[in-house]
Amino acid sequence: MEIIRNNFKDHLNKVYEAIEEADFLAIDGEFSGISDGPSVSALTNGFDTPEERYQKLKKHSMDFLLFQFGLCTFKYDPTEAKYIMKSFNFYIFPKPFNRTSPDVKFVCQSSSIDFLANQGFDFNKVFRNGIPYLNQEEERQLREQYDEKRSQANGAGTLSYISPNATKCPVTIPEDQKKFIEKVVERIEDLLQKEENKSLALEPCTGFQRKLIYQTLSWKYPKGIHVETLETEKKERYIVINKVDEEERKRREQEKQAKELEELNDAVGFSRVIHAIANSGKLVVVHNMLLDVMHTIHQFYCPLPEDLNEFKEVTTCVFPRLLDTKLMSSTQPFKDIINNTSLAELEKRLKEMPFNPPKVDSAEGFPSYNTASEQLHEAGYDAYITGLCFISMANFLGSFLSPPKNHVSARSKLIEPFFNKLFLMRVMDIPYLNLEGPDLQPKRDHVLHVTFPKEWKTSDLYQLFSAFGNIQVSWIDDTSAFVSLNQPEQVQIAVNTSRYAESYRIQTYAEYVEKKHEEKQAKRKLTEDSWKEMERKRLKTQCTPYVPQNRYYCVNSFTATSTTGKRSMSPIQEETGSDDMGEGEVQDAELDLTDSCVESASEGKKKVKKFKKVKMEQAPPGNITSSSTELFEVPDTW
């Protein structure tokens, strides 16, 4: 179902309903660009840490616009043993809703635009009829303005008809306008004195003259008249003055307020869908999701935090349960039987043996997608096939149970190991960004950091390391790269033999990290004061879960109840293979958590916050990492 500005309000309840009844959601975004960085290779170095990758994407990818958002809701029908799907394709555009609203600027990348154009993407629909949005801070400010205006209007009444463009300062009436204004005042005196006259329409005049009229009347006639600006057919603006008693004035005021409140809600626009997803606490499935998640938060929730750990906290607020189908398909038991994890190829592969094509029908009144005639890179379609991929893979896990199960629900313990881990593209040895704690820290004891003159090419590095057999080069910038050797033992040899080299410099990965850390510390010390200032700011913008006025959910209850033992779990382990999976107790653990978690929002929030503090602190990185890296087998191809 296509949702644009014109039909958004009519369909919003349908969207809410679909989210509420769903077993899981799948989403996808289309952007006006991917990266404004120097080059893709610099943006995605094979040895990026999750922190570095986050910072790079934050710096180089957030000025683009997420302008199409696909949402597919999947609800399982046990009697028919199939999923019922509702798909929504939202067109998004930050249309300024009035003259003082933020005028968003966004970047377009020609290659991305050209790519979408070739897929038949409808830019006119985005720009002419995209749904507006506000992030939480913008919404808060607007509500504050609205409240302030309302309280003023309810007060002395002196400000009941301030000019829509009123700046806060009164304007001195210039000499050449004094006569004009005097004339207007005369006519109003006339209006007020003659009982038979009810209203007075002034001739069209300039914006400045209207400003002067508003200002004069608001001061001279705080009560008894109602002033408004109308437009002629020729789009000329003119002022109409109505004689009103106090009751009539209040009625008009209330009418105006109701209209303003509606405009405010319209301005929040698409962000309301994101709030609904956040508050549903439902599992959200995305393919290769890091950019989609970052954009969604950045555009509809709050500016991305400075620091990766804060980003993890915010993400957990907006998406309490995430599953990345690219990560899942790159992990055992799928890794060995799936070669290509790009979305289109994955969808095709997961229809074939040993997988079963999932049974999914569109809900009544919702259009159905045909996977044979691909509509790739329409966000709604991509969300749809992401959902299909998840269903196929989840059900496949059921085949390892004894007795085997054909259907594995979105609430099954079987899929929990894949939760809240975001696939990291083109990172060689860290498969995912872990939202629920510290990230993996591979040893990288076979990696060297090399600095060299900017004339050097990959071939120069091959030559330099020719004695060490096969190497892999990951460029950092013009004058440095990581070089990984086959055997960690060779690392020290390489460093030693290069000690007296003049044109280049080799250090171990550990040395490189340490030096970088030292530099950071030194820098931090230098700017201690400004740092403290930033810290204060950071604390101010700390994420607070979105709480709508009448709908309370326990957004983080899932995370909270399923923590025990999560630390020791990792995505299905190759070492133990599929045999371990066929345990009865796994089945028993399938709980319907969402039903039991309705509680007051304030209680829920407190719990979540407390839990998170504990979670982030409970385990020092070292412990977790060593066990996790052992358990998690890194895929060969990314």
Added chain:
Amino acid sequence: MEIIRNNFKDHLNKVYEAIEEADFLAIDGEFSGISDGPSVSALTNGFDTPEERYQKLKKHSMDFLLFQFGLCTFKYDPTEAKYIMKSFNFYIFPKPFNRTSPDVKFVCQSSSIDFLANQGFDFNKVFRNGIPYLNQEEERQLREQYDEKRSQANGAGTLSYISPNATKCPVTIPEDQKKFIEKVVERIEDLLQKEENKSLALEPCTGFQRKLIYQTLSWKYPKGIHVETLETEKKERYIVINKVDEEERKRREQEKQAKELEELNDAVGFSRVIHAIANSGKLVVVHNMLLDVMHTIHQFYCPLPEDLNEFKEVTTCVFPRLLDTKLMSSTQPFKDIINNTSLAELEKRLKEMPFNPPKVDSAEGFPSYNTASEQLHEAGYDAYITGLCFISMANFLGSFLSPPKNHVSARSKLIEPFFNKLFLMRVMDIPYLNLEGPDLQPKRDHVLHVTFPKEWKTSDLYQLFSAFGNIQVSWIDDTSAFVSLNQPEQVQIAVNTSRYAESYRIQTYAEYVEKKHEEKQAKRKLTEDSWKEMERKRLKTQCTPYVPQNRYYCVNSFTATSTTGKRSMSPIQEETGSDDMGEGEVQDAELDLTDSCVESASEGKKKVKKFKKVKMEQAPPGNITSSSTELFEVPDTW
């Protein structure tokens, strides 16, 4: 006529022809945004100098995309006493033409996009079918690459079939690929040995494998085979190897080169239209042109120079003769009888008395615009009515001649005073940016520069200066503004009375300028070295007029021949009124300059450069300014 990527090449000769036969051209651009500055008021301060305005626009407006370019050519038909008009509406988009071409990023401003969307602008046409372009430097680089490739191909032949994606370094064949490559080599040996076999199609393989194959074959078989990559219906890429003799190989090579040259010309795309306009030397008419001119140069010619004087030089290269209809209509004799100089209003006004609606017909095969059903903000339409405005105003000047003339040509001396002066929006006392020499320097002896706490509003300033009657406030930023008083004599009083004020500071405009100049000098001294470096760079990017391969024009002959006396001329003077205009010799001065100026480009270039040096130096700013300000009466409303 709508020109898009698909029909651009077919219509290019029509465009050239229209430019060549025209008496004058009118242009207009539509952009993806106007300003990414903090606010419009900060971007256009009423007391900006032309240099400041240029720097602001350069900094805050050039990241937007000029994505629609309107060109209207007007040719006078004396037998019918009417103009024949050809209008072209070009859609522009920097589609990357291959994988290594620049991937342009551009900014969109929501308010501008929303505005165009409301006018029915077709974004799909821009993004799906916009004409690409290159600036001169990009074109030069591309031609160099092409020449290099061609000379290599004509050389030893060893590089005749390098991979299209070849990076400059050879890749070591990894262990696991060695067998694969050996097999390929075996099959080629087989192909070469058996006479009956002419060609060999390998199975589809990965990009890396293809790279290895190209690399191996180019080294092992420098002659005797031709290697190319083709695509199956399923878009899988595979390599085909053909046995060829030297003659056949050359034929294929030439075919390929011809295709590459065509691709190169396609990539230059729309810039060819700008080159044609530049080389025609024709009068180019634009309404409120500063942004259009800057964008056109920036996008299709060269990055905008650091310094305003260099910008003036470059502009004279690209547009030797410019006329701004907004400036013309804001100047006497039009100023007093034209209230609103916005394009749409101006066009309407210039159909009424004392003006005559211009007689203009569309050329055969060209669509006609109907000014009754406005298509405002389509670039082609805006260019069209800009042309109409110019014709009306030019003809009106003819009514002052004795005997009066109904038609005043684009080459008439009567319109020369308006040449090469670009309207400056919202500058109070400098009506235009002068391309032909130093800019006006009004005294501003009634202007104060005030610094104050950032809490201050306009009303605080009104209060502060309440003793001085009416003032005008021009905000610079949060904490400073220019305040202009009614009488220059009050300036010193204001400064004196404020000497002991603590919260604010008042200085005269002259003091402000001097201090700013001193600061600049100090800064310059500090960074002397980096400055010198920049200067070196600046000299390198000095503008050189575009010289196409087979078409030589004397682009600057007009400027060169019409210099004498230009210094003392200014737009029609109010003081002397219209009486002075009715001289017979003005009529006689109508020369057909364009016919007499065909000469070799190199000669032309030298002349222009010499002339420009003289022009910029001949008169110290002071002299010119004082006489010009006297002669030129500043319009009241901007």
